[in-house]
Amino acid sequence: MESRIAVVSIIIEDTAVSPAVNALLHDYGAYIVGRMGLPYRDRGVSIISVVLDAPGDVTSALSGKLGMLRSVSTKTIVAKQTHKKEG
Numbered sequence: 001m002e003s004r005i006a007v008v009s010i011i012i013e014d015t016a017v018s019p020a021v022n023a024l025l026h027d028y029g030a031y032i033v034g035r036m037g038l039p040y041r042d043r044g045v046s047i048i049s050v051v052l053d054a055p056g057d058v059t060s061a062l063s064g065k066l067g068m069l070r071s072v073s074t075k076t077i078v079a080k081q082t083h084k085k086e087g
Contacts, residue, residue, distance in 0.1 A: 005033075005079040006059045010048040014071035018046065021072060025050065028062045 031054035
């Protein structure tokens with residue numbers, strides 16, 4: 001299975017939706033390399049960056065599901081280089 005490194009940037013404008021975001025990230029936890037979250041209290045938003053090592057369809061599925069949540073915006077950057085992932 002070919003895999004790429006990707007970064008999914010997430011902006012949450014209503015923290016009431018945070019449990020749904022965390023549930024999705026938990027569901028895709030096997031592909032997550034790292035995660036950094038920043039509460040930007042002055043603006044009332046939360047910002048999360050998630051690094052994935054996953055096939056393209058997995059990355060797209062996660063980003064799409066996150067983007068369908070109310071008050072959540074996402075943007076994904078994918079590395080050009082692919083590699084074969086064992087498993």
